[in-house]
Amino acid sequence: MMDPLHSNRTNIRWKKKSSPRPPICFLLLFLLFFLLFLSYKHISISTLRTSQNPPPAHYPILCPSHQTLAGGKKFLWYAPHSGFSNQLSEFKNAVLMASILNRTLIVPPVLDHHAVALGSCPKFRVLSPNELRFSVWNHVIELIQSRRYVSMADIIDLSKVVSTSEVQVIDFRVFISIWCRVNVDLACSEEPNKQSSLFDTLRQCGSLLSGYNGNVNNCLYALGEDCRTTVWTYGIDGEDGVLDSFQPDEQLKKKKKISYVRTRRDVYKALGPGSGAEPATVLAFGSLFTSSYKGSELYIDIHEAPRDQRIQSLIEKVGFLPFVPEIISAGKEFASETIKSPFLCAQLRLLDGQFKNHWKVTFQGLQQKIESLKREGALPIHIFVMTDLPEGNWTGSYLGDLARDSSAFKLHVLRENDNLVTRTAKKLAAAGNGMKFSYHPERLDGTKKHCRPPLLPDMLLYIEESVCSCASLGFVGTEGSTIAESIELMRKYGVCSG
Numbered sequence: 490m491m492d493p494l495h496s497n498r499t500n501i502r503w504k505k506k507s508s509p510r511p512p513i514c515f516l517l518l519f520l521l522f523f524l525l526f527l528s529y530k531h532i533s534i535s536t537l538r539t540s541q542n543p544p545p546a547h548y549p550i551l552c553p554s555h556q557t558l559a560g561g562k563k564f565l566w567y568a569p570h571s572g573f574s575n576q577l578s579e580f581k582n583a584v585l586m587a588s589i590l591n592r593t594l595i596v597p598p599v600l601d602h603h604a605v606a607l608g609s610c611p612k613f614r615v616l617s618p619n620e621l622r623f624s625v626w627n628h629v630i631e632l633i634q635s636r637r638y639v640s641m642a643d644i645i646d647l648s649k650v651v652s653t654s655e656v657q658v659i660d661f662r663v664f665i666s667i668w669c670r671v672n673v674d675l676a677c678s679e680e681p682n683k684q685s686s687l688f689d690t691l692r693q694c695g696s697l698l699s700g701y702n703g704n705v706n707n708c709l710y711a712l713g714e715d716c717r718t719t720v721w722t723y724g725i726d727g728e729d730g731v732l733d734s735f736q737p738d739e740q741l742k743k744k745k746k747i748s749y750v751r752t753r754r755d756v757y758k759a760l761g762p763g764s765g766a767e768p769a770t771v772l773a774f775g776s777l778f779t780s781s782y783k784g785s786e787l788y789i790d791i792h793e794a795p796r797d798q799r800i801q802s803l804i805e806k807v808g809f810l811p812f813v814p815e816i817i818s819a820g821k822e823f824a825s826e827t828i829k830s831p832f833l834c835a836q837l838r839l840l841d842g843q844f845k846n847h848w849k850v851t852f853q854g855l856q857q858k859i860e861s862l863k864r865e866g867a868l869p870i871h872i873f874v875m876t877d878l879p880e881g882n883w884t885g886s887y888l889g890d891l892a893r894d895s896s897a898f899k900l901h902v903l904r905e906n907d908n909l910v911t912r913t914a915k916k917l918a919a920a921g922n923g924m925k926f927s928y929h930p931e932r933l934d935g936t937k938k939h940c941r942p943p944l945l946p947d948m949l950l951y952i953e954e955s956v957c958s959c960a961s962l963g964f965v966g967t968e969g970s971t972i973a974e975s976i977e978l979m980r981k982y983g984v985c986s987g
Contacts, residue, residue, distance in 0.1 A: 499535050499845070505559070523584055562593045563592045563593065563770055563771075564594075564664065565586060565587040565593070565594050565771075566664075566698065566771055566773045566774070566794045567586075567597075567623075567773070567774040567776050568622045568625040568776060569600055569776075569777075570606060570624075571603055571605070571606060571607065571778070572602050572603060572971065574974070576597075576600060577641075577645065577779060578779075578971070580645070581807040581808075584656050584803065585789075586756065586774070587656050587802065587869070588800060588803050590757065590761055590772065593662075594656055594658045594659070595661050595664045596642050596659065597625075597629070597640075598632055598638050598639055598640055598641065599639045599640070599641055599644060600625070603627050607776050610716040610743075611783075611787070613745065613747055615776070617775070618711065618712055618713055618714070618737045618774070618776075619699050619711065619713075620775055621713070621775045622700060622775060623699035624693060626695035629661065633662070633676050634676060636676070639884065639917075640660055640662075643917055643920070643946065644951060645812060646811050646814065648812070649806055649810070650807065655799065655806070659683050668694065668771070669690060670690075671690050681938075685741075685944065691761070694773055696709065698772060699773070699774060700713070704849045707769055707770065708770050708771065709773060710760075710765065710766040710771070710772050710773065711773040712773060712774050712775065715752070715775050716787045716788040717747075717749045718749055718750065718751060720733045720751060720753045721755075721756045721793060722753050722754065722755055722756070722788055722790050722798070724795075724796050725755070729753070729755040730752060730753070731753050732750065733751040733753050734784055736749075737749055737784040738748065753790070760772060763884055777789065791804070802900075809978050811979070811982070812954070813917070815913055815916045815917055816913060817955050819913040819948070820955020820956040820985070822911055823956070823984065824959035824960075825872075825958055828873060828956075832871035832872060832873050832901070832961065833859070833862065833870065833871070833873070833963050833964070833965065834872075834873045834957035834963075834964045834965070834976070835873070835875065836876070836957060836959035836965070836972060836976060837855070837874065837878065838851070838876070838877060838967040838970045839851060839878045839967075841877055843969070844970065850968065851968075852888075853885040855887065855965045859872075862963075868896065869895070869898055871898075871962075873957065874888065874901065875900075875954075875955040875956075903953055905947070910948050911945060913948050913952060914945035914946050918945060919945060950972070955985075957979070957980075958980050958985045959985035
């Protein structure tokens with residue numbers, strides 16, 4: 490006879506299989522988890538939106554008060570991005586724009602490598618000027634907060650353009666102290682409340698100056714134009730308002746559902762005297778990066794100004810802006826006291842972006858140059874290696890082959906913790922070049938100092954470029970690298986010999 494208890498359990502299992510309805514407790518539990526999930530999604534999305542969107546600018550910006558402090562000056566601000574070489578290229582364009590429009594250029598800091606990315610102009614996929622300006626502003630505040638702020642004027646020698654008054658400049662820290670009505674020195678304060686109040690105010694100020702609140706009376710004119718719609722020109726007859734030769738193709742228009750039209754516009758006519766932008770105390774650009782592409786320029790096409798000799802002279806001067814003397818001296822010192830022989834410089838970009846897929850081509854040029862030197866001169870050949878590939882990973886590459894053949898090649902490298910690098914960083918931190926040319930309402934000589942960062946600025950890249958400018962046996966650079974272009978420019982202008 491079957492056990493009654495066992496029989497009941499069998500029936501229960503069979504009944505569950507025949508009826509898909511779950512018990513009420515399971516339904517309640519599922520409903521609870523579902524509600525928790527919806528709440529979590531709502532909180533997550535809200536938090537994300539809060540972190541990405543700028544805070545509202547509640548406080549008033551008083552232009553008359555600002556104009557009194559700054560002597561009625563008008564300023565130009567822009568949003569640098571990407572790596573140092575791109576930032577330097579933008580800075581040169583900013584110098585031109587400020588001079589053409591007779592505005593004081595706000596000199597930015599050097600941003601961390603790729604901390605802010607623009608996107609792709611050829612693909613018409615870039616951050617809007619508002620988004621780019623606010624991203625840059627937030628990163629600059631981070632640099633101030635972490636005391637890693639290094640001005641572009643700390644790295645690049647501006648004396649050639651500033652001493653002749655072809656353009657006036659102001660340090661970004663001095664500008665925001667005036668404009669946002671804050672004491673940036675509070676970033677050095679040991680009192681958390683003061684620091685918190687400072688950075689909250691700066692974020693609100695950045696929201697307004699980024700253009701999220703629109704143009705503000707005669708205080709701010711925030712450009713919405715970027716490389717998708719505009720190519721800036723200057724002084725070219727018959728070009729203002731005409732279509733540029735490079736336009737999005739039909740396939741891209743359909744794929745991305747875009748309707749952009751690129752127009753060539755004269756920057757002086759669009760933003761100078763008599764324009765809607767002219768009365769504004771601050772004129773804010775987005776990116777100022779440009780490069781040649783398919784017979785045109787991506788954003789700025791100002792290579793000469795034959796009818797304006799002042800701007801023509803400035804174009805020639807900003808074609809090459811050298812590093813400050815401290816950096817150049819460090820490069821010369823390494824060449825003369827460490828390498829001590831004629832040498833070849835090899836700049837090998839192997840890990841960053843598109844370059845990581847082209848090792849063969851990168852090494853091929855170096856190999857050809859070395860074979861040529863072997864036929865011409867005595868061994869060993871001294872080679873200064875400038876690469877983003879760590880020495881521990883050279884094994885199995887052409888660099889590893891060169892390092893093993895110590896009888897034929899002597900390789901030299903610089904490292905971040907080398908004494909020369911840290912010593913140069915300390916010199917620059919003490920010099921404070923970024924503040925030398927800056928207007929300040931309390932100290933007209935511009936020598937007011939802000940707290941120095943406890944972390945020394947990263948000098949390795951700049952010193953490496955200076956070493957390469959001294960390579961008497963030649964230079965092999967990575968094709969397409971802006972760093973290689975910078976070194977070629979230094980060699981063309983004889984920085985080492987000069």
